[in-house]
Amino acid sequence: MDISFTQASTWEGRTFRNSRSLNVASRAASDMAFRVSRLLARRGALVTSIEPAEPLFGHSVRMEEQLQQGIELIQADLTTARLDRQFDAVVANMVLLSIDDWESAFEVCASALRPGGRLIFSIDHPIVSAAHNEWRSEGRLCISNYIQIRPVPRPVATDFHRRLSDYLNALRRHGLWFERIEEPTLPSEALADSDAPPHAALLQHLPPFVVVSAVKANQ
Numbered sequence: 001m002d003i004s005f006t007q008a009s010t011w012e013g014r015t016f017r018n019s020r021s022l023n024v025a026s027r028a029a030s031d032m033a034f035r036v037s038r039l040l041a042r043r044g045a046l047v048t049s050i051e052p053a054e055p056l057f058g059h060s061v062r063m064e065e066q067l068q069q070g071i072e073l074i075q076a077d078l079t080t081a082r083l084d085r086q087f088d089a090v091v092a093n094m095v096l097l098s099i100d101d102w103e104s105a106f107e108v109c110a111s112a113l114r115p116g117g118r119l120i121f122s123i124d125h126p127i128v129s130a131a132h133n134e135w136r137s138e139g140r141l142c143i144s145n146y147i148q149i150r151p152v153p154r155p156v157a158t159d160f161h162r163r164l165s166d167y168l169n170a171l172r173r174h175g176l177w178f179e180r181i182e183e184p185t186l187p188s189e190a191l192a193d194s195d196a197p198p199h200a201a202l203l204q205h206l207p208p209f210v211v212v213s214a215v216k217a218n219q
């Protein structure tokens with residue numbers, strides 16, 4: 001179950017038709033595989049997708065061979081990637097939180113945008129990344145330290161807790177204007193879904209993600 005993108009209206013209203021879009025970190029390990037790139041392509045975007053990790057990149061290649069959506073795939077680390085063209089939109093769904101040197105990644109995303117182009121990124125809501133790990137089973141958030149930036153070990157990788165202000169204040173440093181922020185929650189009808197997590201009821205009142213859009217300044 002993924003609500004970070006599918007329910008954010010920053011995303012929902014946009015057609016992306018004929019826009020040149022860059023999707024960073026296309027994770028392709030599950031049935032949800034490669035979903036943001038595919039969603040963009042279905043909406044008419046010309047999609048370029050970056051993923052550094054070999055198994056995930058390999059899976060994306062196989063998916064694209066199967067589905068033939070015209071998605072260009074690049075295997076690269078976002079902190080050092082060199083992109084030789086400009087994009088109308090850069091989408092970074094749940095990626096910046098996984099990168100230690102996230103400001104370098106942010107800089108690559110911002111530089112890849114044409115003036116007026118849009119960066120859309122989502123992260124774990126900082127109230128969630130600041131909470132003690134047991135929050136899912138306890139049914140409530142317990143936070144004792146929001147301020148300290150720190151690694152958050154996860155089962156498959158390490159994410160990082162940062163303050164919302166760290167991300168929002170970085171926009172101006174990278175030539176972007178804040179446009180909109182959303183805190184999507186789970187709609188009640190999703191509680192009946194077979195893949196609803198045990199703490200789904202809590203997610204009706206507590207937004208697990210933040211989705212931000214920002215526009216590249218004209219200089």
Ligand SMILES: C[S@@+](CC[C@H](N)C(=O)[O-])C[C@H]1O[C@@H](n2cnc3c(N)ncnc32)[C@H](O)[C@@H]1O
Pocket residue numbers: 024025026027028036050051052053056076077078079092093094095098099
């Ligand atoms: C939580 S997953 C999210 C993936 C995907 N965007 C999605 O919506 O499912 C984090 C992703 O960040 C990628 N990642 C981690 N470090 C990265 C880096 N330095 N450059 C680019 N991607 C990175 C991982 O390979 C993984 O695909």
